[in-house]
Amino acid sequence: MKPDIIVIGSGAAGAPAAWLLSEKGFNVLLIEAGEDFESSELPTSSIDWELKSEGQFNYVAAERNNIGDYPVDDSKSPIAVCNFNAVGGSSILYSAHFPRFLRSDLEIFSKEGVGNDWLIKYDELLPFYEMNEKMISLAGKIGDKFYPELNKIYNPEVKLGVAGKILSEGFKKMNWHWWPSYSAINTNMDLEGRLKCHSLGPCNSGCPTGAKATTKNTYISYGLKKKVKLLKKTTVKKILLNNKKVIGVEIVNHKLKIEKIFCNNVILAAGAIGSPRILLNSFLDIQKKNLIFKSDLIGKNLMMHPYGYAEGYFAENIHSENGPQGNMLYSLEFYRQSENVDFKLGFMMHAIRGDGPINTINRLFKSKKIIYGKEIYKQFLKNYGHYIGITIICEDLPNLNNKLVLDFNNPDKFGIPGVKIFYKLSDNTKKMMSYGITKAREVLKMSGAQKTTGFGPIKNTGWHLYGTICMGNDPEKSVVNSLGKVHNLEGLYVVDSSIFASSSCVNPANTIQAVSLYLTNKIIEKLK
Numbered sequence: 001m002k003p004d005i006i007v008i009g010s011g012a013a014g015a016p017a018a019w020l021l022s023e024k025g026f027n028v029l030l031i032e033a034g035e036d037f038e039s040s041e042l043p044t045s046s047i048d049w050e051l052k053s054e055g056q057f058n059y060v061a062a063e064r065n066n067i068g069d070y071p072v073d074d075s076k077s078p079i080a081v082c083n084f085n086a087v088g089g090s091s092i093l094y095s096a097h098f099p100r101f102l103r104s105d106l107e108i109f110s111k112e113g114v115g116n117d118w119l120i121k122y123d124e125l126l127p128f129y130e131m132n133e134k135m136i137s138l139a140g141k142i143g144d145k146f147y148p149e150l151n152k153i154y155n156p157e158v159k160l161g162v163a164g165k166i167l168s169e170g171f172k173k174m175n176w177h178w179w180p181s182y183s184a185i186n187t188n189m190d191l192e193g194r195l196k197c198h199s200l201g202p203c204n205s206g207c208p209t210g211a212k213a214t215t216k217n218t219y220i221s222y223g224l225k226k227k228v229k230l231l232k233k234t235t236v237k238k239i240l241l242n243n244k245k246v247i248g249v250e251i252v253n254h255k256l257k258i259e260k261i262f263c264n265n266v267i268l269a270a271g272a273i274g275s276p277r278i279l280l281n282s283f284l285d286i287q288k289k290n291l292i293f294k295s296d297l298i299g300k301n302l303m304m305h306p307y308g309y310a311e312g313y314f315a316e317n318i319h320s321e322n323g324p325q326g327n328m329l330y331s332l333e334f335y336r337q338s339e340n341v342d343f344k345l346g347f348m349m350h351a352i353r354g355d356g357p358i359n360t361i362n363r364l365f366k367s368k369k370i371i372y373g374k375e376i377y378k379q380f381l382k383n384y385g386h387y388i389g390i391t392i393i394c395e396d397l398p399n400l401n402n403k404l405v406l407d408f409n410n411p412d413k414f415g416i417p418g419v420k421i422f423y424k425l426s427d428n429t430k431k432m433m434s435y436g437i438t439k440a441r442e443v444l445k446m447s448g449a450q451k452t453t454g455f456g457p458i459k460n461t462g463w464h465l466y467g468t469i470c471m472g473n474d475p476e477k478s479v480v481n482s483l484g485k486v487h488n489l490e491g492l493y494v495v496d497s498s499i500f501a502s503s504s505c506v507n508p509a510n511t512i513q514a515v516s517l518y519l520t521n522k523i524i525e526k527l528k
Helices: 016-023 103-112 122-136 159-173 216-223 271-282 283-290 357-366 374-382 428-444 509-527
Strands: 005-008 028-031 072-076 228-231 236-241 243-254 258-262 265-266 305-315 329-330 347-350 387-394 401-412 418-423 452-455 492-494
Touching: 005 016, 005 243, 016 216, 016 228, 016 509, 028 216, 072 283, 103 122, 122 387, 122 509, 159 329, 159 387, 216 228, 236 258, 243 265, 243 401, 265 374, 271 283, 271 401, 305 428, 347 428, 357 374, 357 387, 387 401, 387 428, 428 452
Parallel strands: 005 028, 005 265, 028 228, 072 418, 265 492
Antiparallel strands: 236 243, 243 258, 305 387, 305 452, 329 347, 347 387, 401 418
């Protein structure tokens, strides 16, 4: 059966889009380049999970070569591109820290005089945040002053644990804002296909119990019961166009079989790296024929979340390794500055629980805090469970020089060009990060840490990627309009974080999914 609409990518943006379309009666073909991993295949289903996380489940794109992966050269960036190509996308390996963007994030030019305002209003997004949070059974606690509209929670917050309670006392002594993490984690009781969280800890290596909400165990699971057909291990070579109209896609599977699927409407949701790669490759023929299409903005204005890091060592064992690693507490005290600083915007402090044993050993060895020999176990136990980390998640701004381009010298196994990343930290970010690390060390000391350290940026943290297919009303200054429709082309839409006009300083998964639902709803209204 010919699909009504094709959705490319099954991650945070594609899966919600496919589900909502199926709910409204559309026949949907959901195409995913990666494979479908069973729970038993995830690293955390076995005792050697840390070793397995370095290979097939490595979240650094340049260090993997799975089915569905394509070459990413990020040697020209201090931050590595991190993602995961599989059924469920990067939600398979994300930490499930799940705050919303804040209202002023969508109005940073109007309010701060920098960056760009969104064409989407915050009040328009609210019902789709609520729809998404119900789908994933949001865990958390109502009452954070930064989220006055958030009034419905489906799971109790992830427990702070010993380490979290100690750190929260430090924030209280500093009289700084803090709040228990909002999490896409089932903390209360078993749900359909999702067990209650057992606090295994390393959510970033996959959740074998399904307690962590992924798009696979929520949107895709429900969509497949409706009118969604999933085509996995299938790469979209290019979008097919005829006279400025979409007529389908050209695909190739892992057995190198090429075919064309015809359809009048295509939604791109392959992320801020994958979506512009597909667009750029699709428009090569158009450019050669000198047809009128403005594509020189595609791939530009790449934004990330540069991370700083501070760590505190505590004399007593505070069992910081227990519980979901990225879900303890956060602080928006420095979301905007109350004192005079020499940078714009701000950052979130995101508390991180301790590492697993192998990562702990490696880190201690590199810092010369442990020596291999007969004392190694004693030295290890003196450190394991004794550390709390705080990441400084810096808000980024769009810059035309931060970009990705097609890498014709580094194609994938199908002959499709890979991508090359060009990214530099702005002076604004460097100042913000330095300031944030200092503040994080202060609160760790106030919490009782005997020693603190700090550094940044952290290399392997490029999870949060935005802005490479900019949204705007003017076709000369943007790629898509307020519906996510590519200017001057009928039937081609983009609904992922590549259309974001700003980056905020909070984890984006909740907002990516809410924006996808919002835009998909607009597309449904247009198609009907």
